[in-house]
Amino acid sequence: MIKRPKYHFTPKQNWINDPNGLCYHKGLYHLYYQYNPKSTMWGLMHWGHAVSRDLMTWENKDIALALGGEYDKDGCFSGSAIEHNNELHIFYTGVNYKEIKYKNGIPLSANLNAFTPTEMHAVSKDGGMSFEKLEPAVITDERFTDKVHVRDPKVWKTKEGFYRMVLGNTEKHRHGSLVFYKSHDLYKWEYEGKWFDTSFGWGWECPDFFELDGYEVFMFSPMGAGDNIVPNISMYLTGRMDFQNFDFDWENKGLLDECSDIYAPQTFMHDGRRIMIGWIRMLHPFDGENYTGMMTIPRKLSVKNGRLFSYPVEETLSKRKEKVHEKTANEHKINIEENVYDMEISFTENTNISLYQSEKGDGFYINYKKDESILTIDRSSALNGYTGIAGYEKKDIYLPLNKKVDLRIIADNSIIEIFINGGEKSAACVMPSNEKGIEIKSSGELKCKIWRM
């Protein structure tokens, strides 16, 4: 059996996808998530719920939001949370299919494009454990939006003091767009404007819009913006948004994650930090397991020179136990008891890092070629027959020439997260292996530290 992660949230059983309603409310961090309680595959979407005091260990709670009303009889799709007058308000997309048949919680036959989405509003008076559904927040106006693919409300309070909602949308399946609504009380919403860009795929899911370090950041999951191997990816744009004319003048774009196992990330603010959690996609369970999908370790976001950095929250440091390795040398060979560790490593010369290495030599490879400044991540020899990887098995990552490379690697049994140069680039990689060998070789002296976690 492939070991479960210790610090990455996984459901006890069945399917999860997007993080929803991330927030800090009444002394707890809340992680809601898309959850099918009936199957290890996507289907009847509820909001599952977990809470944490330290962002590192999560306690499972009962399902917070179930389908069943007039507008959400077939699903409570993704959305967000906002605290108001000491109560927790959530906004999500209710889904009602015209015709659908299910078997064991998985849609069997349906025209998956024949549904009506409604942007729903619900409120919790018991600290986020359960929600009372209210009237829909917004029945989207067909003059402005696609009838079907408009969803995933993200709501925030503006500097001016009113509330704004952004929805992901498509323009006739040709390109993605955003629709904005505004409200003064969270109950009455009016259409405000829209923005689109024809460069990124055919439709946008899970939009998030926020100000950070003097930039406006648009984080989204554009469908069809990737390639044939990974069509749906997560990205960011940074720039300046003119909310008078709904013109987003973006300067920089980037992948949220280099291997694209991550999808549908969401952020929230707490303690002055912009914290992000992303869904780590799995297409099906590991052999013999009964759950599908994981969440990233929460990351703190920042923007430097227009580039979005994401780096594990400081709370990860408090989970470091004893240091099991610290050495500066050309070669390192480390015996580790368990693949649950935090590693820091820096180098300038050609370097080969092999993790989860088996006796045969298969493993998770990170290879740096100095001349081309390419860091290659390659997990293809360590998949052990698992066919549920959603992102790239092998990826070349281009780094600035002639610069020292700093890596922080958090291995957590069946998932590895790699942060390059302070989080300017990152890669989360599902790893279906329990092999434990660590071997590093470099043509220059290289510094490596490892803590057990």
Ligand code: FRU
């Ligand atoms: C993204 C997504 C959202 C939708 C949800 C349904 O992964 O497709 O757009 O709300 O998942 O589970």
